[in-house]
Amino acid sequence: MDKLFPYAEAHVKQYLETQWETAEVKEAAAALRKLSLEDEENKVDGVVKIPAEDASKEDQIEGLVNNVKWLMGADRKVAPLKTLQGLIWKQGYDNGDIKGHVYDDVLAALEQWHSVEGQKVYIYSSGSVQAQKLLFGQSLAGDLLKYIDGHFDTAVGAKQEAASYTKIVEQIACKPEEVLFLTDILKEAEAARSARLLTALLSREGNAPLPDDVTDSYPVLQSFAQLTPSNKRKPEQEDEPLKPAKVPKTDPEVAEKPAAEEASAKTDVEKTEKMEVEEEEKTKTEETKTEDKAPVTVETIVEEITDTKEPIDAPMIDAEPIVTEDKTEAEKIVEKEPVKMEEEVKVETAKSEPAKNGTAEPTEVEETSTPTVITEIEEVTDKQPIDEVGEIIEDLEPIVEEPQSVEAEMADLQNVGEVLEKECDEILSKVQDVTNLDSIAVKPMLNSIAEENNMETENLDTNELVDRILDTEQEMKMERDIENSNKAIDVAAEAKKSESSAAANGVKDEVKPVEAPVPEAKEKNGDETSKIGATEESKVEESSPTESKPVEEKATTESQKPEVKAEEKVTPVEKEVPAAETKEVAAVEKAEDIKVAKMNGNGTNGNTEALNGDASKQEELSARLTAENGKAVNGANGDSNGVEAKEEGKEVAEIKVKSVPAVEAPTDPIEQATEA
Numbered sequence: 001m002d003k004l005f006p007y008a009e010a011h012v013k014q015y016l017e018t019q020w021e022t023a024e025v026k027e028a029a030a031a032l033r034k035l036s037l038e039d040e041e042n043k044v045d046g047v048v049k050i051p052a053e054d055a056s057k058e059d060q061i062e063g064l065v066n067n068v069k070w071l072m073g074a075d076r077k078v079a080p081l082k083t084l085q086g087l088i089w090k091q092g093y094d095n096g097d098i099k100g101h102v103y104d105d106v107l108a109a110l111e112q113w114h115s116v117e118g119q120k121v122y123i124y125s126s127g128s129v130q131a132q133k134l135l136f137g138q139s140l141a142g143d144l145l146k147y148i149d150g151h152f153d154t155a156v157g158a159k160q161e162a163a164s165y166t167k168i169v170e171q172i173a174c175k176p177e178e179v180l181f182l183t184d185i186l187k188e189a190e191a192a193r194s195a196r197l198l199t200a201l202l203s204r205e206g207n208a209p210l211p212d213d214v215t216d217s218y219p220v221l222q223s224f225a226q227l228t229p230s231n232k233r234k235p236e237q238e239d240e241p242l243k244p245a246k247v248p249k250t251d252p253e254v255a256e257k258p259a260a261e262e263a264s265a266k267t268d269v270e271k272t273e274k275m276e277v278e279e280e281e282k283t284k285t286e287e288t289k290t291e292d293k294a295p296v297t298v299e300t301i302v303e304e305i306t307d308t309k310e311p312i313d314a315p316m317i318d319a320e321p322i323v324t325e326d327k328t329e330a331e332k333i334v335e336k337e338p339v340k341m342e343e344e345v346k347v348e349t350a351k352s353e354p355a356k357n358g359t360a361e362p363t364e365v366e367e368t369s370t371p372t373v374i375t376e377i378e379e380v381t382d383k384q385p386i387d388e389v390g391e392i393i394e395d396l397e398p399i400v401e402e403p404q405s406v407e408a409e410m411a412d413l414q415n416v417g418e419v420l421e422k423e424c425d426e427i428l429s430k431v432q433d434v435t436n437l438d439s440i441a442v443k444p445m446l447n448s449i450a451e452e453n454n455m456e457t458e459n460l461d462t463n464e465l466v467d468r469i470l471d472t473e474q475e476m477k478m479e480r481d482i483e484n485s486n487k488a489i490d491v492a493a494e495a496k497k498s499e500s501s502a503a504a505n506g507v508k509d510e511v512k513p514v515e516a517p518v519p520e521a522k523e524k525n526g527d528e529t530s531k532i533g534a535t536e537e538s539k540v541e542e543s544s545p546t547e548s549k550p551v552e553e554k555a556t557t558e559s560q561k562p563e564v565k566a567e568e569k570v571t572p573v574e575k576e577v578p579a580a581e582t583k584e585v586a587a588v589e590k591a592e593d594i595k596v597a598k599m600n601g602n603g604t605n606g607n608t609e610a611l612n613g614d615a616s617k618q619e620e621l622s623a624r625l626t627a628e629n630g631k632a633v634n635g636a637n638g639d640s641n642g643v644e645a646k647e648e649g650k651e652v653a654e655i656k657v658k659s660v661p662a663v664e665a666p667t668d669p670i671e672q673a674t675e676a
C-alpha cells in the first residue's frame with residue numbers, strides 16, 4: 001500500500017483531467033460530491049467541499065482532487081474514494097507504472113495453502129474487488145489470483161462490523177469457527193471475533209504499531225510462515241486419519257463483549273465439537289490430577305473441516321499459540337504461562353465451492369489489502385489443566401452417601417427424645433384424668449348414697465364426697481361395734497357361769513391371748529376388708545371391737561394372762577406389719593378388726609355354740625371382754641393412747657386366730673367406681 005496510495009494521490013488530477021468525460025469519472029465525481037455534502041451536513045471536521053456540477057471543469061477537478069487527498073489523509077475507507085483509486089491504479093497497472101506489493105512470505109504461503117485440496121483462501125479488503133484483482137493479478141510476486149478462491153469488499157459491510165463477517169462465512173458456506181481471519185487492524189479483529197471467526201493479528205513492517213497489550217488477547221503473527229504447515233508432525237499422528245475439527249471453548253477474557261449475533265451463531269455442530277474436545281481432554285485427566293499450574297505443553301493444530309480424510313503430511317513449526325475464538329480453560333492457562341507449543345496445520349478440501357477469483361462478491365475496485373486467510377485453528381493440550389480436572393470431579397455423582405455427622409445424629413436423637421417425652425406427658429395426663437374421681441361419672445351414685453345417710457353434700461367435689469361417705473360409714477361401724485361389744489359382755493357373763501362348771505370338771509386348755517391389730521384412724525378401703533375377710537375365712541377367738549381397744553386389750557392380757565380352755569388347737573398366724581404401713585396392709589388390719597367385730601356380732605346372733613361348749617375358754621374370753629369393754633368405752637370416750645397403739649401394732653404378728661367363716665362385708669358403694 002505504501003506505493004499504491006502515493007501513486008493514486010500523485011496521479012488523481014492527471015487522471016481526472018484525461019478521463020473527465022468518461023462515465024467512470026463522472027460517476028466517481030458525482031459519488032464524491034454526494035459524500036462531501038453528507039460530511040458537511042454531519043459537520044465532519046475538515047470536510048472539503050466539491051463545487052457543483054454547474055461549476056467549471058477546472059473548479060470541479062480542483063475540488064475533487066482536494067477532497068480525495070483529504071479523504072486519503074484521513075484514511076477514509078469509503079466507496080467513492082476506493083472507486084477512483086481503483087481507476088487510477090488500473091491505469092498505473094496497465095501502463096506498467098505500478099505492481100502490487102506483497103510481502104516475501106505471501107507467495108509461499110498461498111502456494112502451500114492452495115496446494116491442499118479443500119483449503120480455501122479469500123480476500124476481504126476495503127479496497128474494491130477490482131483493485132484486489134489488480135493487485136494480486138499484477139503483484140511483485142506475479143499473478144497470485146490463482147491461489148485465491150474469492151474476493152469481498154465493503155459491499156458486504158465495513159470491516160469493523162461483525163455483521164460483515166457473518167455475511168461472508170454464509171456466502172462461503174462455512175461456519176464462523178471454521179474460518180481464520182487475519183488482519184493488521186485491531187478493530188477488524190474484534191469485529192471478526194464477535195462474529196465467532198477465529199482471529200489473529202499481523203504485525204508487518206511499515207504498518208501502524210499495534211497496542212502493546214494486544215498480545216494478551218490475540219496471537220500476533222509476523223509472517224504467514226507461522227501458519228504454514230511444517231514437517232514436524234508427531235510420528236504417532238502421521239498415520240492417523242484426520243479427525244473432525246475440534247474447536248476449544250471461548251475464552252471470556254479474549255472474546256471481548258461478543259455481539260448479539262455471536263451467541264446466535266452457535267450451532268449444534270459447534271457444541272458437538274466442543275464436547276469432543278472436552279471428552280478428549282477428560283481422557284487425560286489422570287495425567288494431570290497431581291499437577292497444579294505447572295507449565296503445559298500445548299499442541300496446536302490448524303485445520304478446516306473437510307470431506308477428505310487423507311492425512312496431510314504437514315511439517316511442524318515452532319510458533320506462538322494460535323488462539324482461537326473459543327478457548328478452553330487449558331488454553332487460557334497456556335496463554336498466561338510460558339509454554340512450549342507445537343503447531344500443526346492440516347489443510348483439506350472444503351465442501352463449498354464459492355466463485356473463484358473475485359466472482360464470489362464482485363464489487364468496484366477500491367484498494368488492495370492484506371489477504372484474508374480462512375482457516376480453522378484447533379489446540380489440543382497434552383496436559384489437563386487443574387481447572388477442568390476440578391470440573392470433572394464436580395461432575396462425578398457420589399457413589400456412597402457421606403455418613404451423617406455426629407452433630408446431625410445428636411440432633412436426630414434429641415428430636416426422638418423430645419417426641420418420646422411429649423408422648424409420656426400425654427400418657428401421664430390421661431392416667432391422671434382416669435384416677436381423678438372428678439373425671440369419673442360417679443357423683444350421681446355418691447349423691448344417692450349420701451342422701452340415704454342424710455349427709456350434706458352441697459359444694460363437695462367427688463373426692464370430698466367419698467371421704468365424707470367413708471367417715472360416715474366409719475362412725476356407723478363404730479356404733480355397731482360398741483353394740484356388739486355390749487352383747488359380747490352378756491355372752492361373757494354366760495361364759496363365766498360355764499367356767500365355774502368347767503373348773504369343776506378339771507378341764508383346761510391353754511390359749512394364748514389374742515391381740516387385735518391396731519386399726520387406722522380412718523379407713524378408706526372398706527371393700528378390701530370384705531375381700532380379705534372372705535379369703536382368709538378365719539375365726540378370731542378374741543377381738544377388740546374398737547380402735548382404741550387393742551391398746552387396752554394388750555394391757556389386760558399381759559397382766560391377767562387368763563387361761564382359757566380352747567375348743568381346738570388354733571394355728572398361729574404371724575404377720576409382720578412394718579411401721580410405715582401401706583394402705584393395703586392397713587386395710588388388712590382393718591379387715592381383721594372388722595372380722596372380730598362381726599364375729600362378736602355373729603356370736604351374739606347364734607354363732608357362739610362352740611364357745612359355749614368350752615367353759616375355760618368362755619371364762620377367759622368373758623374376763624377379757626369385760627375388761628376390754630370398759631376400756632373400749634373409755635377409749636371411745638377419748639382414752640386411747642397413740643404411742644401404745646403403735647407398739648401394739650408390732651404385736652400383730654402374735655395374733656392367733658381360729659378360722660371361722662367370715663361374714664361378707666357390705667359392698668362398698670365406691671368399689672366399682674374406684675376400680676373403674
Ligand SMILES: CSCCC(=O)C(=O)COP(=O)(O)O
Binds near residue numbers: 077128131159
Ligand atoms: C486490495 S487493493 C486496495 C487496498 C486498499 O485500498 C485498502 O484500503 C486496503 O485496506 P484493507 O482493508 O485491505 O486493509
